[in-house]
Amino acid sequence: MENSRPLDALNKARNKRILIELKNGRQFVGTLVAFDIHINTVLDDAEERVDGEVKRQMGTVFIRGDAITIMSPQ
Amino acid sequence: MENSRPLDALNKARNKRILIELKNGRQFVGTLVAFDIHINTVLDDAEERVDGEVKRQMGTVFIRGDAITIMSPQ
Amino acid sequence: MENSRPLDALNKARNKRILIELKNGRQFVGTLVAFDIHINTVLDDAEERVDGEVKRQMGTVFIRGDAITIMSPQ
Amino acid sequence: MENSRPLDALNKARNKRILIELKNGRQFVGTLVAFDIHINTVLDDAEERVDGEVKRQMGTVFIRGDAITIMSPQ
Amino acid sequence: MENSRPLDALNKARNKRILIELKNGRQFVGTLVAFDIHINTVLDDAEERVDGEVKRQMGTVFIRGDAITIMSPQ
Amino acid sequence: MENSRPLDALNKARNKRILIELKNGRQFVGTLVAFDIHINTVLDDAEERVDGEVKRQMGTVFIRGDAITIMSPQ
Amino acid sequence: MENSRPLDALNKARNKRILIELKNGRQFVGTLVAFDIHINTVLDDAEERVDGEVKRQMGTVFIRGDAITIMSPQ
Numbered sequence: 001m002e003n004s005r006p007l008d009a010l011n012k013a014r015n016k017r018i019l020i021e022l023k024n025g026r027q028f029v030g031t032l033v034a035f036d037i038h039i040n041t042v043l044d045d046a047e048e049r050v051d052g053e054v055k056r057q058m059g060t061v062f063i064r065g066d067a068i069t070i071m072s073p074q
Numbered sequence: 075m076e077n078s079r080p081l082d083a084l085n086k087a088r089n090k091r092i093l094i095e096l097k098n099g100r101q102f103v104g105t106l107v108a109f110d111i112h113i114n115t116v117l118d119d120a121e122e123r124v125d126g127e128v129k130r131q132m133g134t135v136f137i138r139g140d141a142i143t144i145m146s147p148q
Numbered sequence: 149m150e151n152s153r154p155l156d157a158l159n160k161a162r163n164k165r166i167l168i169e170l171k172n173g174r175q176f177v178g179t180l181v182a183f184d185i186h187i188n189t190v191l192d193d194a195e196e197r198v199d200g201e202v203k204r205q206m207g208t209v210f211i212r213g214d215a216i217t218i219m220s221p222q
Numbered sequence: 223m224e225n226s227r228p229l230d231a232l233n234k235a236r237n238k239r240i241l242i243e244l245k246n247g248r249q250f251v252g253t254l255v256a257f258d259i260h261i262n263t264v265l266d267d268a269e270e271r272v273d274g275e276v277k278r279q280m281g282t283v284f285i286r287g288d289a290i291t292i293m294s295p296q
Numbered sequence: 297m298e299n300s301r302p303l304d305a306l307n308k309a310r311n312k313r314i315l316i317e318l319k320n321g322r323q324f325v326g327t328l329v330a331f332d333i334h335i336n337t338v339l340d341d342a343e344e345r346v347d348g349e350v351k352r353q354m355g356t357v358f359i360r361g362d363a364i365t366i367m368s369p370q
Numbered sequence: 371m372e373n374s375r376p377l378d379a380l381n382k383a384r385n386k387r388i389l390i391e392l393k394n395g396r397q398f399v400g401t402l403v404a405f406d407i408h409i410n411t412v413l414d415d416a417e418e419r420v421d422g423e424v425k426r427q428m429g430t431v432f433i434r435g436d437a438i439t440i441m442s443p444q
Numbered sequence: 445m446e447n448s449r450p451l452d453a454l455n456k457a458r459n460k461r462i463l464i465e466l467k468n469g470r471q472f473v474g475t476l477v478a479f480d481i482h483i484n485t486v487l488d489d490a491e492e493r494v495d496g497e498v499k500r501q502m503g504t505v506f507i508r509g510d511a512i513t514i515m516s517p518q
Contacts, residue, residue, distance in 0.1 A: 003088070004107060006114040009136050014151070022217055023098065023141065024171065033152060039114070039138055040154040040187070046220075058220050062157050064187055067171065067217040069096055069141040072120075072132050077236070078255060080262040083284050097246065097289065113262070113286055143244055143289040146268075146280050162299070170365060172319065181300060188302040188335070194368075206368050210305050212335055215319065215365040225384070226403060228410040231432050245394065245437065261410070261434055291392055291437040294416075294428050310447070318513055320467065329448060336450040336483070342516075354516050358453050360483055363467065363513040373458070374477060376484040379506050393468065393511065409484070409508055439466055439511040442490075442502050 010035050010071065017074040018043070022067045029074065030061060039065030084109050084145065091148040092117070096141045103148065104135060113139030158183050158219065165222040166191070170215045177222065178209060187213030232257050232293065239296040240265070244289045251296065252283060261287030306331050306367065313370040314339070318363045325370065326357060335361030380405050380441065387444040388413070392437045399444065400431060409435030454479050454515065461518040462487070466511045473518065474505060483509030 010032070018032045020041065027050070030043025046061040047054045084106070092106045094115065101124070104117025120135040121128045158180070166180045168189065175198070178191025194209040195202045232254070240254045242263065249272070252265025268283040269276045306328070314328045316337065323346070326339025342357040343350045380402070388402045390411065397420070400413025416431040417424045454476070462476045464485065471494070474487025490505040491498045 004116075006108045006110050006116045006136060008108065009116040009134055013134075024173075024217065025098075026217075028218075034154045034156065036154050042152075042154045042157040060157055060161075060221055062154060062219040064213070064216050064218070065138070066140065066214065068138050069098065069100075070102075070138070071136040073134055078264075080256045080258050080264045080284060082256065083264040083282055087282075099246075139286070140288065142286050143246065143248075144250075144286070145284040147282055172321075172365065174365075176366075182302045182305065184302050190300075190302045190305040208305055208309075208369055210302060210367040212361070212364050212366070214362065226412075228404045228406050228412045228432060230404065231412040231430055235430075247394070287434070288436065290434050291394065291396075292398075292434070293432040295430055320469075320513065322513075324514075330450045330453065332450050338448075338450045338453040356453055356457075356517055358450060358515040360509070360512050360514070362510065374486075376478045376480050376486045376506060379478065379486040379504055383504075395468075435508070436510065438508050439468065439470075440472075440508070441506040443504055 007035075007037070009073075013071075013073040019070075019072045019074055020063060020068055021070050022063070023069055024067070028058075028061060028063065030058075032073075033060075036065070039068055039071075041065065041068065041071070081109075081111070083147075087145075087147040093146045093148055094137060094142055095144050096137070097143055098141070102132075102135060102137065104132075106147075107134075110139070113142055113145075115139065115142065115145070155183075155185070157221075161219075161221040167218075167220045167222055168211060168216055169218050170211070171217055172215070176206070176209060176211065178206075180221075181208075184213070187216055187219075189213065189216065189219070229257075229259070231295075235293075235295040241292075241294045241296055242285060242290055243292050244285070245291055246289070250280070250283060250285065252280075254295075255282075258287070261290055261293075263287065263290065263293070303331075303333070305369075309367075309369040315366075315368045315370055316359060316364055317366050318359070319365055320363070324354070324357060324359065326354075328369075329356075332361070335364055335367075337361065337364065337367070377405075377407070379443075383441075383443040389440075389442045389444055390433060390438055391440050392433070393439055394437070398428070398431060398433065400428075402443075403430075406435070409438055409441075411435065411438065411441070451479075451481070453517075457515075457517040463514075463516045463518055464507060464512055465514050466507070467513055468511070472502075472505060472507065474502075476517075477504075480509070483512055483515075485509065485512065485515070 030046030034042040104120030108116040178194030182190040252268030256264040326342030330338040342354045400416030404412040474490030478486040
């Protein structure tokens, strides 16, 4: 069995909707456009959510990798 | 006696259920799919738990390594 | 399909208005003048905002990259 | 007198019971199986303790090095 | 159009008054004497301010770069 | 005058009692056995102190360098 | 005009009294004996101060660089 690498999972999620949660507790959902080895990430058509509700529409959002805890394809 | 390395323990847990706890106190349980030297980790069939109860089903979850405190095969 | 990199999104935002949010919860909006791989960033004609209101006009602002959580072109 | 290095003390504790305390205040006791230069550590037969009482039995636990404050052989 | 780098903005502010804000919320204003790539910075004729009022006169102040959030020429 | 280096002060304290204070406010006193460039440190005959009182006797203690704020020979 | 570097200011303060403030809000004043590029620092004849009052006399104090926010020659 071939071992997969963590960034493979993010590569599969490119151009798909993904949930990102930050260390400060904030949640963003958007289309995954780009990421790098630091997990710096860009979402398009992004929205911030609070308790499952859309708080604001944000268009393109660049997220600094070290602010992120988890990412989960939707 | 041959000295083992910490990542050996994670390698043995591949494709098995594992508990991951984060610095912000959150708990995830899922099937360990991938990890790297930064401990960036991917779980499949993941769920978030609060006080032992399932809070949400999450499918695939990428966890940034520096957010993690402990991991324990279930 | 060619994979884009996160800093491409910031390059496209050069000389345009951008919102930057910090780990301590503060918000700045200004014209993106410069950034580097650490995400150290310089804004011109910057203002700090609180709850959507301008709190202070700041002219040029240098922001240390590791203080930043997100950036979003306006 | 020959100067010893900090990891020598951990090497002497291999296969022995050791107490590990984390930055978030949690305590684990287990058999030291492995560690690396980042102080990523693996315990076997681990238990979490609160105020000296066993809170949960955990089997194998991988602890990310940067979450650790102190380790003390028991 | 030639892309500028973030430290160019700090170079232009050498020998001028600059405001520096720290992660712990403190504010210093002084003459920018020196900085390096870590953003370690030295101010002369520095004062600490609280709510716009001078709290203490400090002469020369060395500020460790990783304590800084923003810098803004006055 | 020859410039000394910070680790020289720790070298002089080898095999002597030293006080170590951590970022989380805890205090340990013990015999300095070993340290490295990360300031990972090992104490023997260590005790944890609270408000100057011995809270617990700990034998050997390994302290991860990045948890430390200050060290002071006793 | 020749550009100075931040550590030049610390070099000038060698063997003089200097105030050091830490991220956890504590203040130390002592004679600057040594520092390195991480800003690991050693003070002699050091004292901890709280609200301008001497809280304790400490002799030699090694301060881990990443615990420091500012240093100011007295």
